[in-house]
Amino acid sequence: MGSGKTMAKPTNRPSVRHPSHNHPLRVFKSKEEDEIICSGCERDLIGQAFKCTKSECDYFLHKSCFDLPGEIHHKSHLNHPLTLLHSPPNGLSTYTCHACGEYGSAFTYHCSECKYHVHVGCAFVPENVEREDHEHPLTLLYNTPCKGRKDGVMFICDVCEVDMSENLWVYYCKECDYGTHVHSCATYEDDEPKKGEEEGESSSSSALRIKSLMEAEKEMREMAIIHQLQLDALDAAGSYVGSWEPKRKYYW
Numbered sequence: 001m002g003s004g005k006t007m008a009k010p011t012n013r014p015s016v017r018h019p020s021h022n023h024p025l026r027v028f029k030s031k032e033e034d035e036i037i038c039s040g041c042e043r044d045l046i047g048q049a050f051k052c053t054k055s056e057c058d059y060f061l062h063k064s065c066f067d068l069p070g071e072i073h074h075k076s077h078l079n080h081p082l083t084l085l086h087s088p089p090n091g092l093s094t095y096t097c098h099a100c101g102e103y104g105s106a107f108t109y110h111c112s113e114c115k116y117h118v119h120v121g122c123a124f125v126p127e128n129v130e131r132e133d134h135e136h137p138l139t140l141l142y143n144t145p146c147k148g149r150k151d152g153v154m155f156i157c158d159v160c161e162v163d164m165s166e167n168l169w170v171y172y173c174k175e176c177d178y179g180t181h182v183h184s185c186a187t188y189e190d191d192e193p194k195k196g197e198e199e200g201e202s203s204s205s206s207a208l209r210i211k212s213l214m215e216a217e218k219e220m221r222e223m224a225i226i227h228q229l230q231l232d233a234l235d236a237a238g239s240y241v242g243s244w245e246p247k248r249k250y251y252w
Contacts, residue, residue, distance in 0.1 A: 014026070014027075015053055016050065018050070018061065018066055019086065020039075020040065020061070020086035020087075020107070021039075021052065021059050021061075023052045023053060023054050023057055023059070024052075024053045025050040025051060025052055025053065025059070025061065025066075026050065026051055026053050027048070027049075027050060027051075028048075028049050028050060028051035028060070029047065029048055029049065030045045030046050030047060030049050030060070031046065032044075032046050034046075036049075036060050037060070038060055038061060038062045038065055039058075039059050039060055039061055039106060040061050040062060040065030040066075040068070040086075040106055040107040040120060041062065041065050041106065041107060041119065041120050041121045042104060042105070042106050042119075043062075043121055045060050045062055047062075047063075048062075048063045049061060049062055049063060049066075050063065050066050065107065065120060068084055068107070068120055069084065070083065070084050071083050071084065072084075072109060072123065074109070074118065074123060075142065076098075076099065076118065076142040076169070077111055077114070077116055077118075079114070080111045080113055080114060080116075081111075082109035082110060082111055082116070082118060082123070083109065083110055083111070083112070084107065084108075084109055084110075084120070085107065085108050085109075085110045086106070086107055087105075087106065087107075088104070088105065088108065089110060089112065093105060095108055095110075095117045096117065097117055097118055097119045097122055098116055098117055098118060098167065098168075099118050099119060099122035099123075099125075099142075099168070099169045099182055100119065100122055100168065100169065100181065100182050100183050101164075101165060101168050102119070102183075104117070104119050107119075107120045108120065109123050121183075122169070122182065122183070125140065125169075125182060125183075125186075126140070127139065127140045128140065129171055129186055131180075131186075134173065134176070134178055135176075136173045136175055136176060136178075137173070138171035138172055138173050138178070138179070138180065138186070139171065139172055139173070139174075140169060140170075140171055140172075140182070141169065141170050141171075141172050141179075142169055143166055143167050143168070143169070143170075144164050144165075144166050144167075144168060144170050144172075144179070145170075145172065145174075145177075145179070146166050147166040147167065148166070149166075154166070155170065155179060157170075157179065157180050157181050157185055158178050158179060158180060159180045159181070159185035160181065160184070160185050162181075164179075164181070168181075168182070169182040170182060171186045
């Protein structure tokens with residue numbers, strides 16, 4: 001005879017479909033310690049999200065990436081609308097974002113006529129940001145203030161001191177001629193331990209991510225410099241002599 005206990009029925013979690021993925025997705029809440037990357041914007045995923053129902057499939061989407069509009073009209077590209085693509089066009093594995101200059105391999109807002117790409121994360125950055133170490137708000141520009149100059153002067157990010165291509169977006173204060181990259185250098189976090197935090201503990205995960213991005217960018221620059229020096233040495237048959245001079249900072 002049975003014990004009289006009834007087996008609990010498994011909970012049927014509702015699933016949804018998204019055109020970017022072949023399998024159904026279910027609601028999922030990610031924590032910081034999960035260290036998950038969104039399959040749409042390729043950034044850290046924390047909070048409400050969607051996860052593939054297949055256990056062997058590591059496909060995740062921010063709720064905001066799940067809800068992205070299929071077409072937008074953006075101030076950076078006034079002549080044509082930008083269409084949401086879930087992967088790089090023409091069978092390519094990557095694309096270069098015209099906003100931040102970094103590679104992407106997932107979602108992009110794209111103009112096929114102009115071959116123009118913008119990360120979905122770049123497409124919705126605010127038009128104004130504030131930094132604790134600067135007295136004025138910074139305004140988003142869709143190219144650096146050096147664009148069109150004939151003398152070869154390049155704009156330099158005031159945070160990481162890296163030369164910026166004239167077509168990259170920049171957060172800028174005209175009054176102080178102060179500007180930063182649109183992502184990794186745009187916000188400011190105090191690295192000092194806050195009250196109640198132990199010594200050495202980061203003040204925020206954002207600060208750690210910014211620091212990591214800047215260190216990775218620095219390493220890539222150093223590798224590029226070494227590679228160029230090697231090429232120059234070959235061209236000069238071993239007689240390369242460096243004559244580097246610091247580039248000027250652009251002033252308005």
